[in-house]
Amino acid sequence: MSKPIVATTSLAGCFGCHMSLLDIDERILDLIELVEFNKSPVDDIKEFTKMCDIGIIEGGCCNSENVHVLKDFRKNCKILVSLGECAIMGGLPAMRNNIPIEECLQEAYLNGPSTKGHNPDGIMPNDEELPILLNKVYPCHEVVKIDYYLPGCPPRADLIWNALVALVTGDEMKLPYEVVKFD
């Protein structure tokens, strides 16, 4: 039997969840035995080259590119997992959700302490190459269907490890209290 294929990405996140994935330490060698990686920052494959079994998403969606990537994952992965607070709830980036986007942009490029007086033409980044910001930060399941959620900020390495092993082996997932308590 061929190995299950895993893809990962970080959208509007801080890469902390990916760091936590690396925190499985030497078990990463076991992981390589268990699964094959496709599109992921782990192996730097930029585009999907085949259909994957598991897609792991870090971060929510704050711009149009996030949405395209997430939809691409949904299309190319049989199972999608929201990994961590930002993917599940929007997280820290979603703190801007109570402020109109125009105000956010003005604060960042016109009125902020580091820009005030230095942007006389009032230019806001608007290159066609740049993704455009969404009106608010969306958790992943508000954009596509998500099958599983792994909570934490970041989720503990053991939680990620246990979840992946359970998904790959089909065994029931171990969820000891220590890996899901957050205080």
Add this chain to the structure above:
Amino acid sequence: MSSNIQSIVEKYGKNETRLMDILHDVHCENGFVSDEEIKEIALLLNISKVDVEQTLTFYHFFSKNPRGKYTVYLNNSLVAKMMGRDEIAHTFEKATGTKFGTVSDDGLFGLYDTSCIGMNDQEPAAIINGIVFPKITTYRVKELVKSFRMGSSVQDMINSFGGGQNQSELIHAMVTNNLNRRGAVIFSDYTPGEGLEKLKSMSPEDVIAEVKNSNIRGRGGAGFPTGLKWDFCSKSPGDEKFVLCNADEGEPGTFKDRVILTERPSLMFEGMIIAGYAIGAKQGILYLRKEYEYLKNHLEFVLNEFREKGFLGKSILGIDGFDYDIRIQFGAGAYVCGEESALIESCEGKRGEPRNRPPFPVQVGYLNQPTIINNVESLSSVTKIISNGSVWFKSMGTKESSGTKLLSISGDLKYPGTFEVEWGMSINEMLEMAGASDVKAVQVGGPSGRLIAPNEFHRTICYEDLPTGGAMIVIGEGRSILETVMNFMDFFIDESCGSCAPCRYLTVILRNKLKKIIDGKGVSKDLEEIVHWGKQMKIANRCGLGQSAANPILTSIENFRGEYEAKIEKGKDYDTEFDLNSAIIESSRAVGRFPEA
């Protein structure tokens, strides 16, 4: 320090539990309570500023900012919408040049939405500076705004008086009674004092036994046996005991107590005195919703009359040691304060957040003393029970539901108004009585009750079958059930006190799911989730509001599933409703980019 605030605070004995009254009086001066005034009140009462602030901001008729010289509160309940409320709102906005929720630039007009004001039989209705304007038309709106601009007072604009006591000098209201059917208990012949007269030959125990024997159950909706409540309270140890009369009728579609308060206040006050005698209380409080402030002088007059007749005061009716008086406590706009423990909190000058139970109010109530809280209609009925006897009372109604019930019937029908009927009337009979035909659904007991379909119209109104606090909203053919439910969900979101997380969040989540279905983006899983999550509301919230907040959506799915399913997307098992194009419009505009559609 302003001497005015000082005198108000002193008027209430510098008592922090009278904060509602203090805020009420200060608010009346300018139409808002400023930051400076909050500080002064806190200082004088020796409490913290946030203690004052948290009470002030809980109630929607209180404000920290000016709300205009003319403050319009337009009802946005379901029946108001049915009767064309949205067009009235639009006309107000156009005429005043300001939007709802804001004050016009010149500070003249403030427009605000408000939950049901107890005028469902004469919608659309608004309260302007405390005066009720029922049956408003677009023409009337323009006339009002024009006159106000020319400096007319709100009183000047009263152009007619409703019938009965509404035209008395003490009320002078445009409100009509619409008392369409008088029954044998509340609206029968009555001489003030007829119940009290009997007390001379009855011990408090006799009174409780008589009330118990009548089998009367609470008329507010919950249906707890009144006699049992009194018995518990009389046996509870406490330094002092209290009688609270709940006149907060906030359930959208209820307006029956308004008619009692207008036409039979003596009957109710007499019931409060009888209750005080039975449990050994020295003080009664009528908790009156702010919406009915226009009845204040009328009610105070009746209380003074009672004092003159010796029905209130020291040694009432010559009964040694029976000292008792009643005061009126105003609410300030909060549906949840109709819940008995929230009502107590409000009477104590706090936010109207329900308490944990037990202990029950009969053990630990107002000022932590044993307290009974009864509905206006319950107490009014008690007067007649004492006056005519429990056997007479039990001869009416059904086995478990004795006596009569006031129904407030409104919506799509010919004769909206209050009807006093014996328990046991069927919904079909009720609809015939009120002149309703082509009925699609009836909301029994207001939003917190049940939405029933014609296949249940044979059921009878009584505790054994269809219990109700009296609100009956008739929904005609051609109305959308989903839109109806939407209005109720918005209502619960507005009125949740926010204490319990499920009530705070799940109401919004359920509303959003409903919106999704209405927008044609719902899938069958959404329907399953609504039902599954909605049921959690019953077990995970502290008070009746939270426990019943999912009722409209749950009972409508139960009885009108077809209307939901017709809107559900076929062949899709998941739809997030996310639309990239609309999600980027705002920022595209902000940076000057115009994306291709």
